[in-house]
Amino acid sequence: MGELVGVYAASHAPGLTGWFDDAEEAQRERVLASYRALRGRLEQARPTALVMIANDHLLNFPVDDVPDFAVSLAAVHEGPEPWFEAWLNVPPYRVPGHPPLARTIVREGTRAGIQIRPMDRLRFDDNFSVPLTLLTPAMQVPLVPITMNTIMPPRPEPELCYEVGGVLRRIIEEHTPAEERVALIATGGLSHEPGGPKYFAVDEQWDRWFLELLAEGSPELVLREVTLESMERAGAGGTSEVLAWIVAMGAVGRRPAQVLGYEPVVAWRCGMGVVAWT
Amino acid sequence: MGPLDRGAVRGSYLRRDVQDGLLAKVDKTARINRLIFEVRYDPHQIARLQTDTEAVMEEYGLSEAERACVRARDFKGLIELGAHPYLISQLSRLLYGTANNRNTSVAAEMLRRSVVASG
Numbered sequence: 087m088g089e090l091v092g093v094y095a096a097s098h099a100p101g102l103t104g105w106f107d108d109a110e111e112a113q114r115e116r117v118l119a120s121y122r123a124l125r126g127r128l129e130q131a132r133p134t135a136l137v138m139i140a141n142d143h144l145l146n147f148p149v150d151d152v153p154d155f156a157v158s159l160a161a162v163h164e165g166p167e168p169w170f171e172a173w174l175n176v177p178p179y180r181v182p183g184h185p186p187l188a189r190t191i192v193r194e195g196t197r198a199g200i201q202i203r204p205m206d207r208l209r210f211d212d213n214f215s216v217p218l219t220l221l222t223p224a225m226q227v228p229l230v231p232i233t234m235n236t237i238m239p240p241r242p243e244p245e246l247c248y249e250v251g252g253v254l255r256r257i258i259e260e261h262t263p264a265e266e267r268v269a270l271i272a273t274g275g276l277s278h279e280p281g282g283p284k285y286f287a288v289d290e291q292w293d294r295w296f297l298e299l300l301a302e303g304s305p306e307l308v309l310r311e312v313t314l315e316s317m318e319r320a321g322a323g324g325t326s327e328v329l330a331w332i333v334a335m336g337a338v339g340r341r342p343a344q345v346l347g348y349e350p351v352v353a354w355r356c357g358m359g360v361v362a363w364t
Numbered sequence: 365m366g367p368l369d370r371g372a373v374r375g376s377y378l379r380r381d382v383q384d385g386l387l388a389k390v391d392k393t394a395r396i397n398r399l400i401f402e403v404r405y406d407p408h409q410i411a412r413l414q415t416d417t418e419a420v421m422e423e424y425g426l427s428e429a430e431r432a433c434v435r436a437r438d439f440k441g442l443i444e445l446g447a448h449p450y451l452i453s454q455l456s457r458l459l460y461g462t463a464n465n466r467n468t469s470v471a472a473e474m475l476r477r478s479v480v481a482s483g
Binding site for chain 1 (some may be wrong): 377379380381382385386389391392397398405407410443448449450452457462463464467472475480
């Protein structure tokens with residue numbers, strides 16, 4: 087039986103690669119240090135597979151057809167999607183997939199009651215390109231990308247996302263080969279409001295409150311406080327990307343998150359947080 | 365009937381999401397959402413959107429109100445008509461360029477004027 091060797095979460099704002107220099111130097115350094123710390127933990131965990139979960143930004147799925155969750159079965163993933171290349175300032179890359187693990191997640195996830203759609207391929211924008219560039223620049227660890235709906239109501243509620251995390255852990259522990267060492271990385275958030283009146287604002291107070299709640303190690307507390315309504319108030323359509331973080335929390339359960347860094351980077355139009363549960 | 369309290373909603377099989385705010389305005393049937401979604405896949409269509417906007421809007425069957433907003437670069441108006449705000453941030457980049465999308469870029473500035481400045 088396989089093992090879940092690491093669970094992490096981080097923001098994936100495109101400014102981090104696309105217009106990095108616009109942030110002030112001290113802030114840039116602190117953000118990079120937090121991603122370096124996460125990369126160090128990830129490398130120490132020696133994963134044989136990465137499961138990355140992040141929202142689809144209406145790139146693979148139109149507003150009238152966004153599945154709760156979707157998994158790419160591809161043997162090789164290619165990114166970024168061409169139109170996003172210049173925006174992200176990330177050159178084309180290839181990263182190996184992990185079809186057996188992807189199929190296992192779809193099969194067992196479906197059996198567990200999750201609406202999860204298998205895809206022959208997924209197009210990548212900032213959601214996977216930014217964390218891959220920062221955390222696994224060698225692009226060699228086989229990757230299973232999972233997208234989720236955090237952008238088009240009615241979205242999966244936080245309670246469901248938490249349960250999905252538990253299911254992912256069980257699938258990894260009960261349905262993968264003994265030598266498999268899986269790391270789970272959730273990305274998205276923190277506060278931002280793409281295309282809305284708060285596009286150029288970051289809700290630092292909400293971000294710090296959310297990170298402090300995760301550090302308490304109480305899923306009940308997080309689920310009671312961090313509602314969809316609360317996320318929308320802190321930035322409609324963007325802040326709710328932290329639903330991916332709730333999935334990650336569900337994979338660890340009652341354990342405090344360690345906050346590896348936080349910066350409200352207005353120049354990137356996003357609150358930048360990095361946490362590790364392991 | 366007054367609004368249901370959260371506990372009562374939890375007893376329902378219906379999924380509960382926000383009832384007001386930006387995302388509650390999104391209209392799944394608004395054609396502008398389909399146009400922005402698909403144009404991004406095709407460099408030829410991205411170029412045509414800039415050079416022959418009218419033809420692309422015709423292809424996607426945009427309503428007259430949507431077309432008027434696109435012509436006026438009224439991004440806020442498009443959101444009021446049901447465009448998803450995330451796709452609107454992309455429309456601005458499709459029209460004004462996508463590289464170096466810093467806060468002072470033309471694409472960001474045009475959004476600021478329409479969506480932020482008018483509240």
